[in-house]
Amino acid sequence: MSCNVLAKQHIPVLDEVDVLVVGGGSAGCCAAIAAGEMGVNVGLVERYGYAGGASTQVLDTFYGFFTPGEQPMKVVGGVPDMVVDELDATGDVFLRPNTYGAGTGVTYNPERLKYVWDRLLGKAGVKTWFHAMLVDVVEESDELRGVVIWTKSGFYKIKAKRMIDASGDADLCHHAGIEYEKAGDVDPAQTMTTTFRMSHVDLGRYADAGGKKMLMDKMAEAVESGKYMLPRKKGSVHEMVQKGCIATVAVRVSDVDATDFRALSEAEKEGRKQSFLYEDFLRECVPGYEGAKIVGLAHHIGVRESRRVYGEYRLTRDDCLGGRMFEDAICLCGAPIEDHRQNAAGEDETAWAYVEGDGVYGVPYGTIVPRGSQTVWVAGRCFSATHDAHASCRSMGQTMSLGQGAGYAAVLSLVHDVDAINVDVQELRRMLYCRGAILERPIEQALVGRDEWQMNRSEFVV
Ligand SMILES: Cc1cc2nc3c(=O)[nH]c(=O)nc-3n(C[C@H](O)[C@H](O)[C@H](O)COP(=O)(O)OP(=O)(O)OC[C@H]3O[C@@H](n4cnc5c(N)ncnc54)[C@H](O)[C@@H]3O)c2cc1C
Numbered sequence: 081m082s083c084n085v086l087a088k089q090h091i092p093v094l095d096e097v098d099v100l101v102v103g104g105g106s107a108g109c110c111a112a113i114a115a116g117e118m119g120v121n122v123g124l125v126e127r128y129g130y131a132g133g134a135s136t137q138v139l140d141t142f143y144g145f146f147t148p149g150e151q152p153m154k155v156v157g158g159v160p161d162m163v164v165d166e167l168d169a170t171g172d173v174f175l176r177p178n179t180y181g182a183g184t185g186v187t188y189n190p191e192r193l194k195y196v197w198d199r200l201l202g203k204a205g206v207k208t209w210f211h212a213m214l215v216d217v218v219e220e221s222d223e224l225r226g227v228v229i230w231t232k233s234g235f236y237k238i239k240a241k242r243m244i245d246a247s248g249d250a251d252l253c254h255h256a257g258i259e260y261e262k263a264g265d266v267d268p269a270q271t272m273t274t275t276f277r278m279s280h281v282d283l284g285r286y287a288d289a290g291g292k293k294m295l296m297d298k299m300a301e302a303v304e305s306g307k308y309m310l311p312r313k314k315g316s317v318h319e320m321v322q323k324g325c326i327a328t329v330a331v332r333v334s335d336v337d338a339t340d341f342r343a344l345s346e347a348e349k350e351g352r353k354q355s356f357l358y359e360d361f362l363r364e365c366v367p368g369y370e371g372a373k374i375v376g377l378a379h380h381i382g383v384r385e386s387r388r389v390y391g392e393y394r395l396t397r398d399d400c401l402g403g404r405m406f407e408d409a410i411c412l413c414g415a416p417i418e419d420h421r422q423n424a425a426g427e428d429e430t431a432w433a434y435v436e437g438d439g440v441y442g443v444p445y446g447t448i449v450p451r452g453s454q455t456v457w458v459a460g461r462c463f464s465a466t467h468d469a470h471a472s473c474r475s476m477g478q479t480m481s482l483g484q485g486a487g488y489a490a491v492l493s494l495v496h497d498v499d500a501i502n503v504d505v506q507e508l509r510r511m512l513y514c515r516g517a518i519l520e521r522p523i524e525q526a527l528v529g530r531d532e533w534q535m536n537r538s539e540f541v542v
Contacts, residue, residue: 091228091235095207097123099490100240102214102227105133106476107460107483108246109197110159114487114515115244116204120494123238124206125229127213128379131197132190133248133460135476137379138275140320140327141176141185144477147414147439148183155412155440158517160480164188166196172321181432182415182475189321212236214247217255224256224455242490243456246483249339250387250462258450260462263385264337267467270384271420271428272333274351277376278359278369281326283319286368298365308361311354312428325375330358334422338386351381384420384461384474391464392453392501393446400441400472401433408505409442409519410489410512411481419471435472440521443473445505448486454499459486485512 101112104126116122130136145160146152164186167173172189201208209229216228218237226239245252250260263269290297295317302308315330331354336347355377362369398404400417417433435441447464448457458464460479488511489503496504509519 091237094209094229094236094238095123096226096239097121097207098240098494099123099242099244099487100125100227100238101206101244101246101487102252103133103245103247103460104131104197104208104210105246105248105460105479106135107479107486108133108244109201110163110480110483111244111246111459111487111490112206112208113162113200113204114159114484115491116201116206116487118488118491120491122204122206123209123240124201125209125212125214125227125238127211129210130194131201131208131210132193134382136190136194136197138273138382139476140190141187141318142476142480143182143185144413144415144475145186146184148178148180148416148434149439150179152177152184153414153438153440155414155518156477156481158481158512158515159484160477161516163193163196163200163480166200167192174321176318182418187318187321192321209238214251214255217252227252227255241455242494244459244483244486244490245389245456245462246459246486248383248386248461250389250458252456253389253450253458253462254339254387256456258389258453258456260387260389262337262339262387263467264335268421269335269337270471271422272336272338272347272351272384273329273378273382273420274331274333274348274355275327275329275378275382276331276355276358276374277320278326278328278362278372279322279324279375281324281372282368282370283324284368286366289367295366299361302361302365308357308365310358310361314428314430326372328358331355332420332422332428333381338383344381348381352377385467385470387462388467388470389450389458389462389464391447391458392449392451393444393464395443395447395463395465395469395473397433397466397468400469401436403435403437403439403441405521406442406444408445408509410445410448410485410505410508410517411443411478412440412518413443413473413475413478414440415472415475415478417468417472419468438521442519443478443482445485445489445503445508448482448489449500453501455493457486457489457500459483481517484515484517488512
């Protein structure tokens with residue numbers, strides 16, 4: 081258990097809510113929106129000044145909505161669809177079909193998404209507290225009653241009947257003494273990446289010079305010549321919603337504990353250094369990039385994994401690759417295992433393994449319920465999975481779906497006055513199904529009603 085030093089002091093109570101969501105990333109926002117739509121009193125605390133987590137800090141593409149392959153199936157629906165519909169209403173999203181890798185991506189404008197999260201949270205009646213960081217939990221008579229947040233205005237307690245840990249790093253669980261595995265404890269932790277965005281890339285000139293193959297060749301040449309010691313000779317670049325702007329995922333920072341602020345500080349600096357090394361290389365060596373500059377770095381270095389809570393069920397590699405279905409599935413996933421790591425020689429290596437059969441598996445309710453939990457759920461990348469399974473089930477299509485499931489589960493537990501472990505999962509599944517979630521084979525909803533997202537931009541993908 082946490083030493084609870086802060087909670088023991090006199091700290092004012094800011095509010096008392098039915099459901100408190102910690103962390104406003106893709107999982108936390110969907111959890112809060114789902115619970116708020118059901119009419120309960122929901123609060124959300126987020127340490128930064130806007131919502132979205134990695135969806136707005138680091139990235140611009142939702143993966144996991146579709147399976148990879150020649151005939152992509154849509155395996156995600158419900159609240160995540162609503163998010164994409166909102167982006168679509170202002171022309172801030174397009175589909176990026178891809179038969180390999182993580183499959184068809186839903187590429188969006190991350191700046192617009194910050195505003196979309198505000199609007200959807202507001203519509204669902206969620207009390208949103210930005211610039212508020214969870215630093216401890218409140219316990220009374222050995223029971224978890226809420227959290228302590230640190231803000232510029234001082235420390236506050238927020239009391240809550242139910243809590244959802246969507247902090248990515250399982251901060252609430254950490255302070256509450258809930259057990260977890262830390263990335264790197266058993267398997268090597270996935271590498272971290274500072275993504276960056278460049279403007280004024282001449283796409284015509286780039287394509288005429290050979291596009292993706294040319295870029296790969298130039299990267300290899302640059303490393304072999306010793307002129308640019310790029311950490312990755314592969315990586316991906318693609319056009320953003322903002323025309324002429326290119327998003328790049330290439331930086332690689334290894335062996336960092338994302339929960340140690342000193343290590344994370346060094347990783348941030350290294351990520352920025354590598355980003356500008358790539359800028360120099362691209363401008364000098366790659367046709368089309370001569371006039372390009374970085375216009376944005378990830379707000380926070382991209383952390384693929386940190387703490388993974390031990391839940392009532394732990395998703396495994398065999399579950400994923402074997403396409404296992406569960407009677408208590410709360411969402412589906414078809415994303416391959418995509419494990420970013422470096423090999424013994426220090427070279428970049430991404431290990432891919434695809435889901436067998438029809439390419440889909442189910443994610444059971446127990447993965448969002450910490451072992452024996454009464455009032456706490458986890459959603460998003462701190463859910464209960466082994467390293468390998470996490471490397472498949474961490475795309476935002478799934479983190480948003482897990483969030484929706486956790487939001488409804490918290491409401492059901494309140495309404496029926498039962499612990500998290502005793503929620504009637506079939507009732508939960510009915511709620512999810514009615515709100516558009518996709519839970520079963522055959523995937524009837526696949527591609528239905530989503531033609532409006534089919535605004536494919538001319539491809540610029542490597
Ligand atoms: C480099 C990289 C590339 C990726 N590429 C893709 C991709 O292209 N497409 C895709 O679908 N997925 C991708 N992923 C995976 C995906 O982005 C994540 O798994 C997903 O965004 C996790 O969502 P989350 O809501 O669980 O966590 P996060 O997005 O990390 O959100 C957690 C939130 O909690 C807040 N928070 C943390 N601690 C506290 C605290 N103590 N108090 C208050 N607030 C707190 C954070 O500020 C953050 O807003 C990528 C991941 C990385 C790192």
